[in-house]
Amino acid sequence: MNDKRRTMNGRRTSHFLPFSIQHFRRGGFIIILFLCLCVSVVETAVAQLETIDNSTPAAVSYIGHGQIEGHLALQYSPAGAFSPDNASLAVVVDGKVVLMDLRGGAHRALRPRVEGVSDLVIHSASFLAPHQLLILGNGVIRGKGKNPPRATPTLAFVWDSEKDVLAGKVSALGESGGSGLPRFFPMIGYIAIYKESAFDLWHPLTGKGGRINVASLTRQPNLYELSPDGHWLLLAQIEGGGEDPVIVDMRTGNFVDALRGHQGTTLSMAFSRDNQRVVTASEDGKVRVWSAGDWKLLSTLAGHNGTVAWAEFSPDGHWIVSGGYDKTVRVWSAADGSLMQTLTEASGPVRTVAFSPDGESIAASGEEMVWIWKASRH
Numbered sequence: 599m600n601d602k603r604r605t606m607n608g609r610r611t612s613h614f615l616p617f618s619i620q621h622f623r624r625g626g627f628i629i630i631l632f633l634c635l636c637v638s639v640v641e642t643a644v645a646q647l648e649t650i651d652n653s654t655p656a657a658v659s660y661i662g663h664g665q666i667e668g669h670l671a672l673q674y675s676p677a678g679a680f681s682p683d684n685a686s687l688a689v690v691v692d693g694k695v696v697l698m699d700l701r702g703g704a705h706r707a708l709r710p711r712v713e714g715v716s717d718l719v720i721h722s723a724s725f726l727a728p729h730q731l732l733i734l735g736n737g738v739i740r741g742k743g744k745n746p747p748r749a750t751p752t753l754a755f756v757w758d759s760e761k762d763v764l765a766g767k768v769s770a771l772g773e774s775g776g777s778g779l780p781r782f783f784p785m786i787g788y789i790a791i792y793k794e795s796a797f798d799l800w801h802p803l804t805g806k807g808g809r810i811n812v813a814s815l816t817r818q819p820n821l822y823e824l825s826p827d828g829h830w831l832l833l834a835q836i837e838g839g840g841e842d843p844v845i846v847d848m849r850t851g852n853f854v855d856a857l858r859g860h861q862g863t864t865l866s867m868a869f870s871r872d873n874q875r876v877v878t879a880s881e882d883g884k885v886r887v888w889s890a891g892d893w894k895l896l897s898t899l900a901g902h903n904g905t906v907a908w909a910e911f912s913p914d915g916h917w918i919v920s921g922g923y924d925k926t927v928r929v930w931s932a933a934d935g936s937l938m939q940t941l942t943e944a945s946g947p948v949r950t951v952a953f954s955p956d957g958e959s960i961a962a963s964g965e966e967m968v969w970i971w972k973a974s975r976h
Contacts, residue, residue: 658917660929660960660971662943666698666705667691670950670963671722671782675868675910677952678724678732678784679961684954687961688723688731688759689968695723695731697759700959700970710757712768715739715750724782726803729760732782732789734771752780754789756802769802778818785826785871792818797831812851823867823876824848830890832857832876834864843867843878845893855893859886862905866950870911875932877918879906885920887935897935901928908950912957919960921948927962927969944969 668691670676679688687698695708708731712718715737724732736750751770758765771780771791778792788799788807795815800807810831820835821843834843842856843864857864862882869876869890876888885899885906899909902922909920911932918930927941927948944962948969951962960971 658973658975659939660941661974662941663700663959663970663972665943665945665967665969666696667966668696668968669965670952670961670968671724672949672963672965673721673779674781674950675784675908675952676722676724676950676961676963677910677955678726678782679722680952680954680959681725682728682955684956684958687959687968687970688725690720690723693718693720695720695733695757695759698968698970700954700972706759708757708759708762710735710755710764712737712753712755712764715753718753721752722782723757724784726756726787729758730765730803731757731759732802733757734780734782754780754802766802769800778820781822783824785869786824788824790822790824792822797822810848810851812846814851814853815846821864821867823869825869825873825890826871827873829873830869832867834867857886857888857893857895859895859898860884865906866908866910868910870915870932871913872915875911875915877909877911877932879909879920879922881905883922885909885918885930887918887932899928899930899935899937901937901940902926907948910952912953913955914957917953917957919951919953921951921962923947927951927960927971929960941969941971943971 666689668689670679685701689696689698697706699705710733718735718737720735722734726732734754736752738747738749740747751772753768754771755768756765780789780791782789788801790797790799795812797810817837819833823832831846831848832843842858844853845855847854860880860882862880864878864880866879874890876890878886883902883904887896889896903924905923906920907922909918911918916932918932921927925944929939930937946964948962949964953960958973962969
């Protein structure tokens with residue numbers, strides 16, 4: 599199966615390109631046109647990442663902590679669905695966002711809404727700050743008079759999870775041009791969208807942005823990943839291209855290498871927080887770990903029965919979690935690629951999977967169900 603899966607303005611410092619923002623009203627809400635950007639915004643975000651712990655990890659196993667109807671992000675990492683304090687998980691349930699209390703308390707239901715937009719379908723909810731959620735979705739604007747209703751582009755807005763109200767303006771992603779689905783990168787807090795041999799980036803809290811130009815990229819990549827240090831850009835599922843992901847040096851915009859080894863379409867790519875390794879998952883049923891910079895294959899993780907949809911490193915870099923269409927979530931040693939645990943509670947294909955910020959929880963998402971596991975150390 600070839601799976602082609604699918605705001606508040608802040609101050610801008612002088613080293614960022616100026617925004618070209620136009621405000622206008624459509625159907626009673628404000629749309630901010632998207633955008634102009636530069637690579638340095640990604641580099642700035644890196645300084646905020648914590649130092650990676652390279653000590654020997656303690657033995658750990660994960661125990662089922664429940665499930666809830668709904669879904670997390672299905673187009674990119676759902677890691678942002680965990681609150682910064684690891685206390686809750688934001689799960690999309692129909693037109694609501696349920697904050698699932700991971701410490702045993704009562705769940706809360708939020709009802710995001712946008713003036714002038716009906717039938718809002720929420721794609722994902724990701725924490726940007728302790729009480730601020732980035733909501734991505736789309737809906738319908740009712741036409742005036744004889745004008746027919748029309749679908750919105752992807753809408754992005756910040757929702758105050760404490761007051762259950764809109765916190766800022768609503769942005770229409772790709773309204774001024776762009777193709778492909780917007781992707782949110784929880785590790786650095788930026789949204790990206792592909793547009794004519796370039797990637798436009800935007801931070802919904804600060805309003806900062808930048809553009810990564812790749813002049814030689816003439817066809818749309820349906821999957822891409824940014825390194826936290828702003829050095830590398832990985833591209834996969836390039837329309838009309840080969841199956842191997844390719845690497846772009848973001849300082850020059852040039853292609854420099856490819857990740858060769860998978861025997862099927864690459865479905866996910868993720869960097870470790872220290873920028874030293876990359877993990878990829880493929881429809882060939884394998885997870886592979888690569889060294890960043892020289893792009894050597896370090897290990898191949900075999901065990902899933904069929905397509906592996908997603909794989910990510912734990913925040914401390916000690917573990918890798920993967921999820922597949924075989925309804926399993928697997929935890930591996932990132933050091934030697936050995937299988938540490940197979941989690942079998944999922945009742946359907948797993949589309950995305952991620953660790954909480956402290957690595958103590960794992961969340962996996964299917965199309966209509968989310969499963970959670972908590973660590974037990976011994």
